[in-house]
Structure formats: structure tokens, C-alpha cells
Amino acid sequence: MAVVSTENVPVKTEPDVVTVRRRVREVSSQLGLSLVDQTKIITAASELARNTIIYGGGGSMQVQTLNGPRVGLRLTFEDNGPGIPDVDLALRDGFTTGSGLGLGLGGSKRLVNEFEIFSKPGAGTRITITRWK
Amino acid sequence: MEKIPILKMGDFLLVTIQVDMHDRLALALQDDLTRTISQTEAHGVLIDISTLEIVDSFIGRMLSNIAAMSRVLDAETVVVGMQPAVAITLVELGLSLPGVRTALNVDAGMELLRASVKATKEMYGSRLH
Ligand SMILES: Nc1ncnc2c1ncn2[C@@H]1O[C@H](COP(=O)(O)OP(=O)(O)O)[C@@H](O)[C@H]1O
Numbered sequence A: 001m002a003v004v005s006t007e008n009v010p011v012k013t014e015p016d017v018v019t020v021r022r023r024v025r026e027v028s029s030q031l032g033l034s035l036v037d038q039t040k041i042i043t044a045a046s047e048l049a050r051n052t053i054i055y056g057g058g059g060s061m062q063v064q065t066l067n068g069p070r071v072g073l074r075l076t077f078e079d080n081g082p083g084i085p086d087v088d089l090a091l092r093d094g095f096t097t098g099s100g101l102g103l104g105l106g107g108s109k110r111l112v113n114e115f116e117i118f119s120k121p122g123a124g125t126r127i128t129i130t131r132w133k
Numbered sequence B: 001m002e003k004i005p006i007l008k009m010g011d012f013l014l015v016t017i018q019v020d021m022h023d024r025l026a027l028a029l030q031d032d033l034t035r036t037i038s039q040t041e042a043h044g045v046l047i048d049i050s051t052l053e054i055v056d057s058f059i060g061r062m063l064s065n066i067a068a069m070s071r072v073l074d075a076e077t078v079v080v081g082m083q084p085a086v087a088i089t090l091v092e093l094g095l096s097l098p099g100v101r102t103a104l105n106v107d108a109g110m111e112l113l114r115a116s117v118k119a120t121k122e123m124y125g126s127r128l129h
């Protein structure tokens, strides 16, 4: 797998969620993802960026474009926040410790082709999502 | 702070969302609409989201909240113009937009609002006899 480009986007304040959506739209459209696939990964990114800010206390999004053998877009959201004590529970639809609908983690997992989560109490959270062309 | 305009058209309020809303702007719209419904005694709210590129769980919750609050204030809400890609994504995300009525475009939405206001009037009218 070849990484063609890498870029970091800050995810610290609420307006950064809009920046994240705009950037993911630009890159996924440049890669030639279908409109539906673009919409899916932008929506997933919006959910994860909001979590990074609200629960993770802010962090960043790494954008990687992939090529060879397949073309795809990989996004990594990372924060040094409190971490998630029970990842399986957090992934369940409807589970929230805040005031959301509890669909962000489970929903974004359904919207992408690959979903990886590393989280430990005290060690922050890192979530990587990939959507292939 | 920027604001999303609310237009009054007879008995109805019309909102066209034309920017990528950050969360606070979405919450402000929810509050503004609730206040405007009660001030104007509008009986219908039409929200045009045809330029929205995504609806995530936050915006989805805002739409459900607006529908629920307008109902309490005796107004019907119709969301119009959702793009097919957005609708497909919503379903996969797991959002069902409880209580939100939808229509394909502004005309169909207006039709739905007129019909529902008429039905309400007739219901109250028949109760008087
Ligand atoms: N980056 C994060 N850091 C710490 N906890 C998180 C993070 N992301 C998600 N969580 C936890 O997982 C739960 C579920 O997240 P999510 O599915 O997005 O639902 P919601 O945002 O509506 O709470 C959150 O309520 C929170 O407890």
C-alpha cells in the first residue's frame, strides 16, 4: 500500500468540524470517490471530529490518500483525552455519556470500509477510518 | 454571529439552509425558529436542506427537535430537498429522524403543509357542531 500524501488538520474548536468536513469533501472528490462514498466519509469524519473535541478535549485529523493497489482515503483522529473505558459499549448504537444520540461511533463504523479504534483510559483515543474507491 | 434567515410567507415560515452549519449555528436556528413560531403564530415550517451536503447526528437531532417543538406550538414541520446521497448515508448512520415529515421539494412541502393545516381546521370546525 502506497501513501501518496499526508496532511494534518487541527481538530480543537467547534468550527474545526466544518473545516474537517470541507477538507474531506475536497480530497475525496479529487480522488474520484462517488458522491455517495464522499457523503459517507464526510459524515463519518464529522461525527469523529465532534467526538475528538467534545470527549477528547481536542486533537487532530491526519488525512492520507492511498494508491496502489487500491485508491482510497484514510483519516486518523487522535486525541490525548481521557480515553474510552469500554470500547464495545461505546460502539453500541444509543450509548452516550454526553447528550448526543449515541450514533457517532457505531454509525461512522458502518459508513466506511475499514474502522480501527485504539483507546485506553488515560492514554487518549485514536480512530482510523478508510474508504476505498 | 452569523444567522440563518427565517422568512415568513403567510401562515408559514420558510428556512433555507445555505451554509455548512457549525453546531452552535444549528442550535441558534432551533431557538430562533421556536421563538418565531410562537411570535408569529405560524402553522407550518418548511426547512429546505437541498444545499446541505451531509446530515450528521447533530443536524439530524436538530431537525427532530424543531419538529417536536413546532408540534407543541401547533405548527407542522416539513423538511424538503434532501439529496439522495444524504438520505442513503442517514439510513446507514442509523438516524431515522423521528417525527420529521419530508417532501421532495419546496412545492410538494408547501402542498403537504397546506393540506395538514386544512385538515386541522376541519377537525376543529367539526368539533364545534
Ligand atoms: N475521542 C473520545 N474520547 C473519549 N470518549 C469518547 C471519544 N469518542 C467517543 N467517546 C465516548 O463514546 C461515547 C459514544 O460516542 P458516540 O457514538 O459518538 O455518541 P455521542 O457522541 O452521541 O455520545 C461518547 O458518549 C463518549 O463517552
Ligand SMILES: [Mg+2]
Pocket (backbone or CB within 6 Å): A047, A050, A051, A100, A103, A104, A105
Ligand atoms: Mg458523537
